[in-house]
Amino acid sequence: MAPGQKRSPHVTQPPIVDIEGLTSNEAINNLSNKRNVRGKTRGINRDRLIEANGGNPLPITLNLSDGKQTGKYCEKLSNEIGLTVKQHAPVRVETWKQMPQHEINAMLDRVKEKFALDLTQDHVRKSLEKQLSDRFQNWRSDLQKHFKKFQTVEEAKRNPHETVSNKED
Numbered sequence: 001m002a003p004g005q006k007r008s009p010h011v012t013q014p015p016i017v018d019i020e021g022l023t024s025n026e027a028i029n030n031l032s033n034k035r036n037v038r039g040k041t042r043g044i045n046r047d048r049l050i051e052a053n054g055g056n057p058l059p060i061t062l063n064l065s066d067g068k069q070t071g072k073y074c075e076k077l078s079n080e081i082g083l084t085v086k087q088h089a090p091v092r093v094e095t096w097k098q099m100p101q102h103e104i105n106a107m108l109d110r111v112k113e114k115f116a117l118d119l120t121q122d123h124v125r126k127s128l129e130k131q132l133s134d135r136f137q138n139w140r141s142d143l144q145k146h147f148k149k150f151q152t153v154e155e156a157k158r159n160p161h162e163t164v165s166n167k168e169d
Contacts (some may be wrong), residue, residue: 043083046076046114057116067127077115078131084110085135086163094140096133107132139163 049058058073069077084107093099108119108128119125143161150156 043080043114046080049073049076050114057112057114060115060117062117062124062127064123067123067130069127073115077111080111080114081128081131082135082139085132085139089136089139091143091164096136099136104129104132 046058050056058076059071060073060077061070062068063070088103088107088110089099090103093103108125111117111128112119117124117128119128143164146161147156150159
């Protein structure tokens with residue numbers, strides 16, 4: 001306010017109440033408490049890229065020395081590996097060492113459908129299996145944290161983790 005100007009009297013108005021019964025200030029606070037985060041990976045963008053590539057798998061190269069992914073689609077490969085583990089890894093297998101080889105091969109084949117990878121090369125296969133293993137361990141850790149939130153096993157079974165379907169595997 002500039003010097004010499006008078007302040008206008010502050011008029012307080014009753015708070016506006018929305019349809020949920022919250023005042024405007026409470027509604028603003030509720031909105032500001034919610035984080036604006038990305039949604040779950042669903043593979044939609046990857047499918048668009050494959051379609052734009054003429055329906056062919058996306059090209060990926062892996063370094064022979066360290067097995068790291070290179071190329072413009074390496075992030076999509078990482079997302080696909082995580083998505084494959086969450087959708088297709090058996091829940092009842094507790095550790096990666098207990099994972100049956102046919103399940104590992106099935107997950108590798110699913111990834112290979114989307115990306116141009118030569119699984120006959122030893123460094124490619126080892127790198128992908130390591131990534132699958134890491135994602136599996138992270139996923140199992142998330143499942144364990146979710147399970148521990150409940151007091152009883154029955155309650156945990158009634159409220160499965162969002163990545164777990166209710167069907168028996």
